[in-house]
Amino acid sequence: MLIQQFINGLTLGATYALIALGYTMVYGIIQLINFAHGDIYMIGAFIGVAVAGLVSNNFFLTLGAAMIGCVALGVTIERVAYRPLRRSSRLNLLITTIGVSIFLETFMVLLKGPQATGFPPILKTTTWRLGGLELSSIQLIILLVSLVLMAGLQLIVKYTKIGKAMRAASEDYDTASLMGININRVISFTFAIGSALAAAGGVLVGIYFNSVSPYMGVMAGLKAFVAAVLGGIGNIPGAMIGGLLLGLFEVFGVAAGFSTYKDAIAFALLIVILLVRPTGLLGRPIQRKV
Amino acid sequence: MLEVKEISVAYGVIEALKGISFTVREGEIVALIGANGAGKTTTLRTVSGLLRPRKGQIFYQGQEITRLSPHQIVAMGLTHVPEGRRVFARMTVMENLEMGAYTCRSRAEFKANLERVFQRFPRLAERKNQLAGTLSGGEQQMLAIGRALMSRPRMLLLDEPSMGLAPLLVREVFSIIKEINEAGTTILLVEQNARMALSIAHRAYVLQTGEIILEGPAAELMERPEVRKAYLGE
Ligand SMILES: Nc1ncnc2c1ncn2[C@@H]1O[C@H](COP(=O)(O)OP(=O)(O)O)[C@@H](O)[C@H]1O
Ligand SMILES: [Mg+2]
Numbered sequence: 001m002l003i004q005q006f007i008n009g010l011t012l013g014a015t016y017a018l019i020a021l022g023y024t025m026v027y028g029i030i031q032l033i034n035f036a037h038g039d040i041y042m043i044g045a046f047i048g049v050a051v052a053g054l055v056s057n058n059f060f061l062t063l064g065a066a067m068i069g070c071v072a073l074g075v076t077i078e079r080v081a082y083r084p085l086r087r088s089s090r091l092n093l094l095i096t097t098i099g100v101s102i103f104l105e106t107f108m109v110l111l112k113g114p115q116a117t118g119f120p121p122i123l124k125t126t127t128w129r130l131g132g133l134e135l136s137s138i139q140l141i142i143l144l145v146s147l148v149l150m151a152g153l154q155l156i157v158k159y160t161k162i163g164k165a166m167r168a169a170s171e172d173y174d175t176a177s178l179m180g181i182n183i184n185r186v187i188s189f190t191f192a193i194g195s196a197l198a199a200a201g202g203v204l205v206g207i208y209f210n211s212v213s214p215y216m217g218v219m220a221g222l223k224a225f226v227a228a229v230l231g232g233i234g235n236i237p238g239a240m241i242g243g244l245l246l247g248l249f250e251v252f253g254v255a256a257g258f259s260t261y262k263d264a265i266a267f268a269l270l271i272v273i274l275l276v277r278p279t280g281l282l283g284r285p286i287q288r289k290v
Numbered sequence: 291m292l293e294v295k296e297i298s299v300a301y302g303v304i305e306a307l308k309g310i311s312f313t314v315r316e317g318e319i320v321a322l323i324g325a326n327g328a329g330k331t332t333t334l335r336t337v338s339g340l341l342r343p344r345k346g347q348i349f350y351q352g353q354e355i356t357r358l359s360p361h362q363i364v365a366m367g368l369t370h371v372p373e374g375r376r377v378f379a380r381m382t383v384m385e386n387l388e389m390g391a392y393t394c395r396s397r398a399e400f401k402a403n404l405e406r407v408f409q410r411f412p413r414l415a416e417r418k419n420q421l422a423g424t425l426s427g428g429e430q431q432m433l434a435i436g437r438a439l440m441s442r443p444r445m446l447l448l449d450e451p452s453m454g455l456a457p458l459l460v461r462e463v464f465s466i467i468k469e470i471n472e473a474g475t476t477i478l479l480v481e482q483n484a485r486m487a488l489s490i491a492h493r494a495y496v497l498q499t500g501e502i503i504l505e506g507p508a509a510e511l512m513e514r515p516e517v518r519k520a521y522l523g524e
Contacts, residue, residue, distance in 0.1 A: 161388075161392075164381070164385055164388060164389065165389070165392065167378070167380070167381060167385075168378050168381065168385075168389045171378045171379065171380055171381070172376055172378060174340055174360075174372070174376075175372055175376040175378070176378075176389070177339075177340070177359070177360040177361055178338060178340070178360055178364065178369070178370050178372060179361075179364065179389040179390055179392045179437070179441075180360075180361045180364035180365055180392040180393035180441060181361055181389070181392050182359070182361045183361070
């Protein structure tokens, strides 16, 4: 069932894309791989569970609360943990992101225990069948919500003042500041958007697989990172395409009989990209850095 | 208008500026000339807040700006056109100009600034929807200057605006700089092209390996044998 696999792949890929965007936007501006980004996604899922428990049956409220909660978290992490190190070496900053990642995971383990919990049933599941095809309402919602969020992101980046400042800063950080752009504000905004998208991904995946756990962000984060590299790190449409492609690769890989190696597919892909086209599909030649 | 007092700037252990002082008075064009590596760019980057001096102070319109961030300094009306133009290549000409007007408060102010810039640089109006990276070198320099004018600066820092341009364009750029100055903007001009810079400047400073070795009215410096020999190629 080619078309069925295609739908499944797109659904999975859309969630990778939502997470990948945060990696790529932050990298685009401060050349940092934020390894705590996958954990923001995880926290988003947990906030979703908590809120869904309170306001049963309200999907959009749950989604919104998780996004807002993670905006606050992402911006705070940047402010408290990363900003003071902005002028120190790249490696120090990278290690700090790993530290933050471990902190968030451990924190959730202490709070909720290491085991996975289910997601309260806030969406009633209907499954449409057409011929041999199956599309669940959850899949449809994942696709629609992702589409709307990504379109919204494109509009912000293309047309708003802060979005243009983001693009300017990702092209040339110093020159952007010479325009009167407050770079710290742009960086906070970037973390805010990236975290909101990751939180949305967390809630959607939590509902889709009916499972939320403190370590769910590890593999999802790594895969989304691969998706960002696949599309060309720093490139926003690249992250979207990279995410979707990775989802498709995985689903088709499993369908082709490599289910044991499901998680390895992403990393095999990473190795291939790095060998064949290190700048990714839409990546530009190595950036001029002065 | 700008007063730089004894600033020292270092990159790690390399001391790029060794306690230099200079002033720029309102309405002047002051040239800062010197060979490659003398510290001209470092000077401008320190004034605009991109670099922090180890020692010394910088005053702009009587206010100390030594520790302010670049965006705060731009908001005070002091704008820096960086070396090598540095236009945002993947953004359109219009978007570049919008970035230049980032500190603009109102739509009306933006429109008025845009109109003035388009008047001065009609080429930019023709190409407003084109990506800046596709412009020629001369056009990019016009864009870099036009972009800086969008913030309606009272003072401009220009870093080698003639770099890499054909002689005819160099002349054009310098005459534009002169016009901008005559319209009321104070200018600090950094140049390796000493002859052109001295021809439009009121006063000048000569920078050599991080120290100011000569200063005076531009016309006088032009006559000094050591300047003629080292910087005017005679
Ligand atoms: N980012 C940097 N790191 C280390 N040294 C630098 C850096 N930028 C400039 N320098 C050094 O500082 C000195 C002055 O450079 P610069 O201000 O660019 O000179 P100019 O603009 O007059 O050509 C040079 O010796 C240069 O090598
Ligand atoms: Mg220079």
